[in-house]
Amino acid sequence: MIKAGRQILLFALAFLAFYCANLTYREFRAIASILFADVGQGKCILVIAPNGKNLLIDAGTQTYGQEGKEETIAKKVIAQFARIGVRKLDAVLVTHCDADHFNLLPTLAAEFQPKLFLAPVGESPEPDWQSVEAVMMNGRTKTIIAQWGQRLWLDTKNGLFVEILAPPEGILPKVSEWSPNDASTVLKLRFGEISALFTGDIGEVGQRWLLNSGANLHATILDVPHHGSKHNLKTFLLSVRPKVAVISAGRQNPFGHPDMSTVETLQSLGARVWVTGWQGNLLIKTDGRNFTLTKL
Ligand SMILES: [Zn+2]
Numbered sequence: 631m632i633k634a635g636r637q638i639l640l641f642a643l644a645f646l647a648f649y650c651a652n653l654t655y656r657e658f659r660a661i662a663s664i665l666f667a668d669v670g671q672g673k674c675i676l677v678i679a680p681n682g683k684n685l686l687i688d689a690g691t692q693t694y695g696q697e698g699k700e701e702t703i704a705k706k707v708i709a710q711f712a713r714i715g716v717r718k719l720d721a722v723l724v725t726h727c728d729a730d731h732f733n734l735l736p737t738l739a740a741e742f743q744p745k746l747f748l749a750p751v752g753e754s755p756e757p758d759w760q761s762v763e764a765v766m767m768n769g770r771t772k773t774i775i776a777q778w779g780q781r782l783w784l785d786t787k788n789g790l791f792v793e794i795l796a797p798p799e800g801i802l803p804k805v806s807e808w809s810p811n812d813a814s815t816v817l818k819l820r821f822g823e824i825s826a827l828f829t830g831d832i833g834e835v836g837q838r839w840l841l842n843s844g845a846n847l848h849a850t851i852l853d854v855p856h857h858g859s860k861h862n863l864k865t866f867l868l869s870v871r872p873k874v875a876v877i878s879a880g881r882q883n884p885f886g887h888p889d890m891s892t893v894e895t896l897q898s899l900g901a902r903v904w905v906t907g908w909q910g911n912l913l914i915k916t917d918g919r920n921f922t923l924t925k926l
Pocket residue numbers: 672728730731831856857
Protein backbone atom coordinates (compact mmCIF):
# COMPACT_ATOMS: atom_id res chain seq x y z
CA MET A 631 0.00 0.00 0.00
CA ILE A 632 2.84 2.33 1.00
CA LYS A 633 4.76 1.34 -2.14
CA ALA A 634 1.78 2.17 -4.33
CA GLY A 635 1.38 5.53 -2.58
CA ARG A 636 5.03 6.32 -3.18
CA GLN A 637 4.69 5.45 -6.85
CA ILE A 638 1.69 7.78 -7.21
CA LEU A 639 3.64 10.56 -5.48
CA LEU A 640 6.65 10.04 -7.77
CA PHE A 641 4.40 10.06 -10.82
CA ALA A 642 2.71 13.27 -9.62
CA LEU A 643 6.09 14.95 -9.03
CA ALA A 644 7.36 13.87 -12.47
CA PHE A 645 4.19 15.22 -14.08
CA LEU A 646 4.55 18.52 -12.17
CA ALA A 647 8.19 18.86 -13.25
CA PHE A 648 7.25 18.20 -16.89
CA TYR A 649 4.35 20.70 -16.68
CA CYS A 650 6.58 23.44 -15.19
CA ALA A 651 9.35 22.84 -17.77
CA ASN A 652 6.81 23.03 -20.58
CA LEU A 653 5.32 26.23 -19.14
CA THR A 654 8.76 27.83 -18.83
CA TYR A 655 9.67 26.81 -22.38
CA ARG A 656 6.46 28.33 -23.73
CA GLU A 657 6.94 31.50 -21.72
CA PHE A 658 10.44 32.10 -23.02
CA ARG A 659 9.82 31.24 -26.64
CA ALA A 660 9.81 34.37 -28.77
CA ILE A 661 6.51 34.49 -30.64
CA ALA A 662 5.68 36.79 -33.56
CA SER A 663 2.16 37.29 -34.94
CA ILE A 664 0.70 38.40 -38.25
CA LEU A 665 -2.95 39.40 -38.37
CA PHE A 666 -4.72 39.53 -41.72
CA ALA A 667 -7.87 41.48 -40.89
CA ASP A 668 -11.09 40.92 -42.79
CA VAL A 669 -11.92 44.46 -43.89
CA GLY A 670 -14.13 43.57 -46.85
CA GLN A 671 -12.62 44.39 -50.26
CA GLY A 672 -9.30 45.88 -49.12
CA LYS A 673 -6.15 45.09 -47.20
CA CYS A 674 -5.10 45.45 -43.58
CA ILE A 675 -2.20 43.44 -42.14
CA LEU A 676 -0.56 43.83 -38.73
CA VAL A 677 2.84 42.35 -37.88
CA ILE A 678 3.75 42.06 -34.20
CA ALA A 679 7.32 41.17 -33.24
CA PRO A 680 8.11 39.11 -30.11
CA ASN A 681 9.17 42.30 -28.28
CA GLY A 682 5.74 43.85 -28.93
CA LYS A 683 6.87 46.30 -31.65
CA ASN A 684 4.44 46.32 -34.55
CA LEU A 685 4.08 47.34 -38.18
CA LEU A 686 0.77 47.96 -39.92
CA ILE A 687 0.85 47.22 -43.64
CA ASP A 688 -2.07 48.90 -45.41
CA ALA A 689 -5.46 49.69 -43.91
CA GLY A 690 -8.22 50.29 -46.39
CA THR A 691 -11.49 49.06 -47.82
CA GLN A 692 -13.78 49.63 -50.80
CA THR A 693 -16.65 51.75 -49.61
CA TYR A 694 -18.75 51.53 -52.82
CA GLY A 695 -19.98 55.02 -51.97
CA GLN A 696 -21.48 53.97 -48.65
CA GLU A 697 -21.35 56.84 -46.20
CA GLY A 698 -19.42 56.10 -43.01
CA LYS A 699 -18.50 52.54 -44.01
CA GLU A 700 -14.78 53.02 -43.43
CA GLU A 701 -15.44 54.52 -39.99
CA THR A 702 -17.45 51.42 -38.96
CA ILE A 703 -14.78 49.03 -40.26
CA ALA A 704 -11.94 51.06 -38.67
CA LYS A 705 -13.69 50.77 -35.28
CA LYS A 706 -14.01 47.01 -35.79
CA VAL A 707 -10.26 46.84 -36.54
CA ILE A 708 -9.47 48.87 -33.39
CA ALA A 709 -11.51 46.36 -31.35
CA GLN A 710 -9.67 43.43 -32.98
CA PHE A 711 -6.30 45.01 -32.24
CA ALA A 712 -7.36 45.47 -28.60
CA ARG A 713 -8.31 41.76 -28.43
CA ILE A 714 -4.74 40.80 -29.29
CA GLY A 715 -3.28 43.38 -26.91
CA VAL A 716 -2.37 46.13 -29.40
CA ARG A 717 -2.91 49.63 -28.06
CA LYS A 718 -0.35 51.59 -30.10
CA LEU A 719 1.21 51.45 -33.53
CA ASP A 720 4.97 51.76 -34.01
CA ALA A 721 5.13 51.93 -37.79
CA VAL A 722 2.61 52.17 -40.63
CA LEU A 723 3.38 51.38 -44.25
CA VAL A 724 1.02 52.04 -47.16
CA THR A 725 1.95 50.00 -50.23
CA HIS A 726 0.35 52.38 -52.75
CA CYS A 727 -2.10 55.24 -52.86
CA ASP A 728 -5.39 53.41 -53.51
CA ALA A 729 -8.22 54.02 -51.06
CA ASP A 730 -8.74 50.28 -50.47
CA HIS A 731 -5.25 50.32 -48.91
CA PHE A 732 -5.39 53.52 -46.85
CA ASN A 733 -8.85 54.90 -46.11
CA LEU A 734 -9.05 53.33 -42.63
CA LEU A 735 -5.84 55.12 -41.66
CA PRO A 736 -7.18 58.51 -40.56
CA THR A 737 -9.23 56.78 -37.82
CA LEU A 738 -6.52 54.24 -36.93
CA ALA A 739 -3.72 56.82 -36.86
CA ALA A 740 -5.76 59.18 -34.68
CA GLU A 741 -6.36 56.30 -32.24
CA PHE A 742 -2.88 54.75 -32.22
CA GLN A 743 -0.50 57.67 -32.93
CA PRO A 744 2.11 55.81 -35.03
CA LYS A 745 5.76 56.80 -34.57
CA LEU A 746 6.82 56.13 -38.16
CA PHE A 747 4.99 56.38 -41.48
CA LEU A 748 6.50 54.71 -44.55
CA ALA A 749 4.76 56.37 -47.49
CA PRO A 750 4.63 54.94 -51.02
CA VAL A 751 6.23 56.48 -54.09
CA GLY A 752 4.06 58.60 -56.37
CA GLU A 753 1.22 61.01 -55.92
CA SER A 754 -2.35 60.00 -55.26
CA PRO A 755 -5.32 61.17 -57.31
CA GLU A 756 -7.59 60.06 -54.47
CA PRO A 757 -8.90 63.05 -52.49
CA ASP A 758 -8.89 61.02 -49.26
CA TRP A 759 -5.09 60.69 -49.40
CA GLN A 760 -4.88 64.27 -48.11
CA SER A 761 -6.60 63.23 -44.89
CA VAL A 762 -3.97 60.52 -44.42
CA GLU A 763 -1.17 63.07 -44.90
CA ALA A 764 -2.92 65.47 -42.53
CA VAL A 765 -3.29 62.91 -39.75
CA MET A 766 0.38 61.88 -40.12
CA MET A 767 1.49 65.53 -39.82
CA ASN A 768 0.76 65.54 -36.11
CA GLY A 769 4.28 66.33 -34.91
CA ARG A 770 4.67 62.85 -33.40
CA THR A 771 4.88 60.77 -36.58
CA LYS A 772 8.04 60.75 -38.66
CA THR A 773 7.30 60.29 -42.38
CA ILE A 774 9.74 58.77 -44.87
CA ILE A 775 9.29 57.37 -48.39
CA ALA A 776 9.76 53.61 -48.46
CA GLN A 777 12.74 52.85 -50.69
CA TRP A 778 14.28 49.78 -52.22
CA GLY A 779 16.89 48.21 -49.97
CA GLN A 780 15.64 49.78 -46.74
CA ARG A 781 15.60 47.48 -43.75
CA LEU A 782 13.39 48.04 -40.74
CA TRP A 783 14.26 46.10 -37.61
CA LEU A 784 11.26 45.49 -35.39
CA ASP A 785 13.09 43.22 -32.96
CA THR A 786 16.89 43.04 -33.05
CA LYS A 787 17.17 40.69 -30.06
CA ASN A 788 14.93 38.08 -31.66
CA GLY A 789 16.02 38.81 -35.23
CA LEU A 790 12.79 40.04 -36.85
CA PHE A 791 13.07 42.58 -39.65
CA VAL A 792 11.45 43.60 -42.92
CA GLU A 793 13.27 44.59 -46.09
CA ILE A 794 11.91 46.58 -49.04
CA LEU A 795 12.32 44.58 -52.27
CA ALA A 796 10.41 46.85 -54.69
CA PRO A 797 9.73 49.14 -56.46
CA PRO A 798 13.17 49.87 -57.89
CA GLU A 799 14.71 53.28 -57.35
CA GLY A 800 13.52 56.13 -59.55
CA ILE A 801 10.17 54.63 -60.55
CA LEU A 802 7.49 57.17 -61.35
CA PRO A 803 4.10 55.46 -61.54
CA LYS A 804 2.07 56.27 -64.66
CA VAL A 805 4.99 58.07 -66.32
CA SER A 806 6.49 54.72 -67.31
CA GLU A 807 4.92 51.30 -67.89
CA TRP A 808 4.65 51.06 -64.11
CA SER A 809 1.06 51.53 -62.99
CA PRO A 810 0.47 52.71 -59.39
CA ASN A 811 -0.43 49.08 -58.57
CA ASP A 812 2.85 47.77 -60.00
CA ALA A 813 4.77 50.42 -58.06
CA SER A 814 3.39 49.07 -54.74
CA THR A 815 5.97 48.75 -52.01
CA VAL A 816 6.87 45.06 -51.67
CA LEU A 817 8.50 43.89 -48.47
CA LYS A 818 9.79 40.67 -47.03
CA LEU A 819 9.73 39.78 -43.37
CA ARG A 820 12.25 37.41 -41.86
CA PHE A 821 12.10 35.74 -38.49
CA GLY A 822 14.20 32.62 -38.01
CA GLU A 823 13.25 30.08 -40.65
CA ILE A 824 9.93 31.82 -41.34
CA SER A 825 9.48 34.51 -43.97
CA ALA A 826 6.53 36.45 -45.34
CA LEU A 827 6.18 38.42 -48.56
CA PHE A 828 3.81 41.41 -48.63
CA THR A 829 3.00 42.58 -52.12
CA GLY A 830 0.34 45.31 -52.23
CA ASP A 831 -1.37 45.22 -55.62
CA ILE A 832 1.56 44.42 -57.92
CA GLY A 833 0.59 43.05 -61.32
CA GLU A 834 2.58 41.53 -64.13
CA VAL A 835 5.07 44.42 -64.55
CA GLY A 836 5.97 44.48 -60.86
CA GLN A 837 6.08 40.69 -60.60
CA ARG A 838 8.32 40.35 -63.67
CA TRP A 839 10.69 42.96 -62.29
CA LEU A 840 10.89 41.11 -58.96
CA LEU A 841 11.56 37.82 -60.77
CA ASN A 842 14.47 39.44 -62.61
CA SER A 843 15.75 41.38 -59.60
CA GLY A 844 17.67 38.47 -58.13
CA ALA A 845 15.83 38.79 -54.81
CA ASN A 846 14.99 35.58 -52.99
CA LEU A 847 11.20 35.57 -53.32
CA HIS A 848 10.64 32.24 -51.58
CA ALA A 849 8.45 32.79 -48.53
CA THR A 850 6.52 30.71 -46.01
CA ILE A 851 3.60 33.14 -46.08
CA LEU A 852 2.43 35.11 -49.10
CA ASP A 853 0.15 38.10 -48.99
CA VAL A 854 -1.15 37.33 -52.49
CA PRO A 855 -0.82 40.31 -54.87
CA HIS A 856 -3.83 42.37 -55.88
CA HIS A 857 -6.53 40.55 -53.89
CA GLY A 858 -5.79 37.30 -55.76
CA SER A 859 -6.71 38.74 -59.17
CA LYS A 860 -5.99 37.02 -62.48
CA HIS A 861 -2.93 39.27 -62.93
CA ASN A 862 -0.78 36.85 -60.96
CA LEU A 863 1.98 35.20 -62.95
CA LYS A 864 2.40 31.46 -62.41
CA THR A 865 6.17 31.95 -62.52
CA PHE A 866 5.91 34.48 -59.69
CA LEU A 867 3.75 32.22 -57.50
CA LEU A 868 6.11 29.34 -58.28
CA SER A 869 9.12 31.37 -57.12
CA VAL A 870 7.43 32.24 -53.84
CA ARG A 871 6.04 28.71 -53.34
CA PRO A 872 4.27 29.63 -50.08
CA LYS A 873 2.96 27.26 -47.45
CA VAL A 874 0.21 29.76 -46.60
CA ALA A 875 -1.30 32.12 -49.17
CA VAL A 876 -3.59 34.82 -47.83
CA ILE A 877 -5.94 36.65 -50.17
CA SER A 878 -7.50 39.85 -48.84
CA ALA A 879 -10.75 40.08 -50.76
CA GLY A 880 -14.33 40.89 -49.82
CA ARG A 881 -17.11 38.38 -50.09
CA GLN A 882 -19.02 38.80 -53.38
CA ASN A 883 -16.93 41.77 -54.55
CA PRO A 884 -17.74 43.08 -58.06
CA PHE A 885 -14.18 42.46 -59.33
CA GLY A 886 -14.35 38.66 -59.23
CA HIS A 887 -11.50 38.52 -56.71
CA PRO A 888 -9.99 36.10 -56.14
CA ASP A 889 -9.62 34.60 -59.58
CA MET A 890 -10.06 30.83 -59.35
CA SER A 891 -7.03 30.15 -61.57
CA THR A 892 -4.85 32.02 -59.04
CA VAL A 893 -6.38 30.02 -56.16
CA GLU A 894 -5.89 26.74 -58.05
CA THR A 895 -2.26 27.57 -58.90
CA LEU A 896 -1.53 28.29 -55.24
CA GLN A 897 -3.24 25.06 -54.16
CA SER A 898 -1.32 23.07 -56.76
CA LEU A 899 1.89 24.40 -55.17
CA GLY A 900 0.76 22.93 -51.86
CA ALA A 901 -0.25 26.24 -50.28
CA ARG A 902 -3.06 26.51 -47.79
CA VAL A 903 -5.21 29.31 -49.21
CA TRP A 904 -7.09 31.64 -46.87
CA VAL A 905 -9.51 34.22 -48.30
CA THR A 906 -10.43 36.82 -45.68
CA GLY A 907 -13.90 37.42 -47.16
CA TRP A 908 -14.69 33.70 -47.03
CA GLN A 909 -12.92 32.59 -43.86
CA GLY A 910 -12.62 35.84 -41.86
CA ASN A 911 -9.69 37.26 -39.89
CA LEU A 912 -6.56 35.14 -39.82
CA LEU A 913 -4.00 35.24 -37.01
CA ILE A 914 -0.70 33.50 -37.74
CA LYS A 915 1.62 32.88 -34.79
CA THR A 916 5.18 31.68 -35.19
CA ASP A 917 8.25 30.97 -33.10
CA GLY A 918 10.50 31.35 -36.15
CA ARG A 919 10.29 27.67 -36.98
CA ASN A 920 6.71 26.43 -36.71
CA PHE A 921 3.50 28.36 -37.18
CA THR A 922 -0.18 28.10 -36.33
CA LEU A 923 -3.24 29.52 -38.08
CA THR A 924 -6.20 30.72 -36.05
CA LYS A 925 -9.46 32.25 -37.16
CA LEU A 926 -9.87 35.31 -34.97
ZN1 LIG B 1 -6.19 46.97 -53.79
